[in-house]
Amino acid sequence: MTATATFSIWRGDLQGGKLVDYQTEIVQGMVVLDAVRRIQADQANDMAVRWNCKAGKCGSCATEINGKPRLMCMTRLSDLSTTQPIRVEPMRTFPHIRDLVTDVSWNFAKKRTVRKFNPRKPDAADGTWRMAQIDVDRVQEFRKCIECFLCQDVCHVLRNHQLFDEYIGPRLLVYDAALVMHPLDSDQRLADLRHAHGIGYCNITKCCTNVCPEEIKITDNAIIPLKERVVDLYFDPLTRLFGGAR
Amino acid sequence: MAQYETIQHDVLVIGAGGAGLRGAIEAAGRGVSVGVISKSLLGKAHTVMAEGGVAAALSNVDDRDNWKVHFADTMRGGQYVNNWRMAELHAKEAPDRVRELEAWGAVFDRTPDGRILQRNFGGHRYARLAHVGDRTGLEMIRTLQDHATFERMSFYTEFTIVSLLKEGNRVVGAIGYQREKGLFFVFQAKAVVLATGGLGRAYKITSNSWEGTGDGFALALDAGAELRDVEFVQFHPTGMIWPPSVAGLLVTEGVRGEGGVLRNRLGRRFMFDDIPALYKNQTADTEEEGWRYTVGDKNARRPPELVTRDHVARCIMREVREGRGSPHGGVFLDIAWIKEKIPNAEKHIRAKLPSMYDQFLKLADLDITKEPMEVGPTTHYSMGGVRVDGDSQMSSLPGLFAAGECAAGLHGANRLGGNSLSDLLVFGKRAGEYAARFALETSLGRVSESAVNENIRQALAPFENGAKGRGESPYQLQAELQEMMQELVGIVRTENEMVRALDGIQKLKERSRSLHVEGNRMYNVGWHTAVDVGNLLTVSEAICRAALERRESRGAHYRIDYPDKSESLAKVNTTLHKGEDGAISVRLEPIKEMPAELKQIIEEMK
Incomplete structure (x- = not known):
């Protein structure tokens, strides 16, 4: 028994584009990426698609499936309705290149505004450090990030308000959190968080957390604790009274 | 006249996985100008797929471990056809390379007393693999990527190299295209490091991503460098x-x-x-x-x-x-x-x-x-690759270096799990170091205009076939090759099947001359596949030819027509070279005598 499904895939470039319908055969266990690649091989040889690991580990195949930001490789057809066409579109927050591929270079450029890891002096004479597992657990959650940029795609500060200069976005706040909470890092990062990285723009709608394929609790575990630290440093009434940080 | 832009660097690193990034960091630290070519976006290379851990005799979990045990384990796992010098350097230097990652921000799992935790793995005598749950590769590539961002180097992401460029015997650069717009770039460099990873995409069932098309193997072979031991493909x-x-x-x-x-x-x-x-x-x-x-x-x-x-x-x-x-x-x-x-x-x-x-x-x-x-x-993995000098990672061509999966030597006939991540750190660093040294002692070579034009013409040929409206689909050709390699040159091999595979590859090669792609050059995956198929055909032929010559079963190479190990073949590597006529030849080359102190280690650990 073979079943088919229809996929409406965004085709086009900066000059414009449209959704094009393709029908393809589907088999058990298939994910959206399988279908898109099959369509590419059989019907649309020149279609631009970005993917690598096909296992949810590299974050390359981020797109919007039926309007929701998702990884194509981790979206199973059995979880979608095939009675209607399955819509596959590029991430809309970033400049479009072609078909399903967008220009995500802003994220890489912005990352360079986060200062380099700066470890404290080694704990032992042989130049090594000691850290407890319980202390690294927290950071390891943030370091699971596969840089798919779905959280950046869904964030209204970037998507709707286009504050690309003022705000660094959830992905890079998670990166900040991984450094601020790294047991070895000795840098002072809160001034950057408040000013250059614009943490105040986040109004904790948790859309980023909802789309994270790594299930990182972006808002609760990364952004809110960072906001608290910024508030403690800059807006504590007693500190202000005695002329603390600005 | 073909259109292209020219960019100059002291050292050009082709590949931005673990080996490429580690090499680039090392070279940049030595004050030379470095360019890094990444086939995908930064941080997406196959290194992210490495799961279990990185092998290094830190002896944090078992104090009986040391470099000698790691060396002996690696040689035993490789069934003694490894480059013993590389196995020695690797075992000695891996601990420092892992500790260095911690200084760059990597967060490994911890022992109860707060040191880097190590786990058991196949073929390693003691718990040796530093790890982060089962996403060690991601931790490593992200650490290297973030560290590299602050070094002086230029990244060329979503670029593919189609050919190395030579002046006489020396490698003086490379030519490739940028994926986004399909424009061509010539990179002139005093030294070139290949760090392109593996060739798993020659097979139908593989853990490798689309990128693993043996690019480094094919680039090196086509430029006249030698490959080694490519019959050893790890399943x-x-x-x-x-x-x-x-x-x-x-x-x-x-x-x-x-x-x-x-x-x-x-x-x-x-x-x-x-x-x-x-x-x-x-x-x-x-x-x-x-x-x-x-x-x-x-x-x-x-x-x-x-x-x-x-x-x-x-x-x-x-x-x-x-x-x-x-x-x-x-x-x-x-x-x-x-x-x-x-x-x-x-x-x-x-x-x-x-x-x-x-x-x-x-x-x-x-x-x-x-x-x-x-x-x-x-x-999963190619033990064989570009033949390199164990210390410097330089290939048989001056100015061309290789590291990581696309280089041969460390793993012999079979790689131990965890030794690939340590391999890319140890030899990525060494390749970067020696490439930088080479670059400091030499000047830019001359790039042949006609070679550049010819490469561009060849790369664009599928569009001309496309314009004629007929030809072979690159996807179809690739799928046929993968099916054939899986069927005929897989885990269990025999002479007549491999001869059939060679014949099949020859036919696919002829058909590949009429590969055809539609559309324009902007991010055209059909075109990229057409370029990759050429590399896959070259490496598939190389695997077959080497596998035919090794008339024994050893490590990952298993032949039902020669099911036992051969004493004479225990002492040789296969070396492959492509002649002027395009024919790939294989010779059996004696392994250099191991120094007495290393022999003694192996004896003691038996």
Whole structure:
């Protein structure tokens, strides 16, 4: 028994584009990426698609499936309705290149505004450090990030308000959190968080957390604790009274 | 006249996985100008797929470990056709390379006293793999990527190199295209480092991403450099087999390191049935002893699931062939059973194997803390590659270096799990160091205009075929090649099948002249596939030719027409060279005599 499904895939470039319908055969266990690649091989040889690991580990195949930001490789057809066409579109927050591929270079450029890891002096004479597992657990959650940029795609500060200069976005706040909470890092990062990285723009709608394929609790575990630290440093009434940080 | 832009660097690194990034960091630190070519976006290279850990004799968990044991383990795993100098350097330098990552921000799992934790893995005598759950590769590439961002180097992301450029015998640069707009770039460089990873995409069932098309192998061979030992292709014993769309996806050896066992349909731990002679002394006699090893009893020997990958893969094939396989043609890998042994087993499994837990739950509807997985072999890694000098990583061509998976030597006939991540750190660094030194002592070479034009013309040929409206689909050709290699040059090989494969490759090559692509040059995946297919055909031919010459079974290379090891072939490597006429020739080259002190180590560790 073979079943088919229809996929409406965004085709086009900066000059414009449209959704094009393709029908393809589907088999058990298939994910959206399988279908898109099959369509590419059989019907649309020149279609631009970005993917690598096909296992949810590299974050390359981020797109919007039926309007929701998702990884194509981790979206199973059995979880979608095939009675209607399955819509596959590029991430809309970033400049479009072609078909399903967008220009995500802003994220890489912005990352360079986060200062380099700066470890404290080694704990032992042989130049090594000691850290407890319980202390690294927290950071390891943030370091699971596969840089798919779905959280950046869904964030209204970037998507709707286009504050690309003022705000660094959830992905890079998670990166900040991984450094601020790294047991070895000795840098002072809160001034950057408040000013250059614009943490105040986040109004904790948790859309980023909802789309994270790594299930990182972006808002609760990364952004809110960072906001608290910024508030403690800059807006504590007693500190202000005695002329603390600005 | 073809249009292109020219860019100059002292050192050009082709590949931005672990080896490429580590090499680039080293070269940049030595004050030379560095350009890094990345076939995909930064941080997406196949290194992210490495799961289990990085092997280094830190001796944090077992103080009996040291570089000598690691050296002996690597040589035994490689069945003694390794480049012993590389195995020595690797074992000695891996601990420093791992500690360095911690200084750059990597966060490995910890021992109770706060040091880097290490886990058991196949073929490693003691717990040796530093790890971060089962996503060690991601941690490593992200650490290297973030560190590299602050070094003085230029990244060219989503660029593909189509050819190296030479002046006389020396490599003086490379030419490639930028994916986004399809424009051509000539990179002039005093030294070029190949760090392009593997060739798994020559096979149908593989753990490799689309990028693993043997680019470095083909670029080197086409430029006149030598390859070595490419018959040794590692089939990882545990890939996913069900559902079909995920076939080949890797299941980390860490599952077995944490106590996972292999069973056939009848529930038998079949790995106890055939333990290779080289590992008899090191393998548990009973299931009970195997479990004690897993939980760190220093008097216990390893369970047979943790012998080398080549052997485990063949045992799985045997069970399947003899009718004792699982419903979908594999065997069962069971980690859930450890709940009989430890409290909170579910939590433990999720903590130590989080991405395996997710992968099975999300892609196969299976909870690995409750049920066994179905697994079977998947094409994983190339032990062979560009022939390099053990110390400097320079190829047989001046100015051309290679490191990581695309370089040969360290792993011999079979790689131990965890040795690839340490390989790319140790030899990535060395390649960067020696490439920088080479660059400092030389000046830019001259690039031949006509060679550039010819390369561009060839790369664009599929568009002309496209304009004529007829020709071969690159996707179709690639799929046919993969099916054929899987069928005829896989885990079990024999002369007549490989001769058939060579004949098939020849036919595909002829058809590849009329590859045709539609559309324009902007991010045209059909065109990219057409370029990749050329490389895959070259490396597939190389694998066949080397495999035909090795008339024995050793490590990952198993021939039913020569099922035993040969004493004379134990002393040789295969060396491949492409002549002016385009024919690939193979010669058997004696392995250099090992120094007495290394021989003694191997004797002591037997």
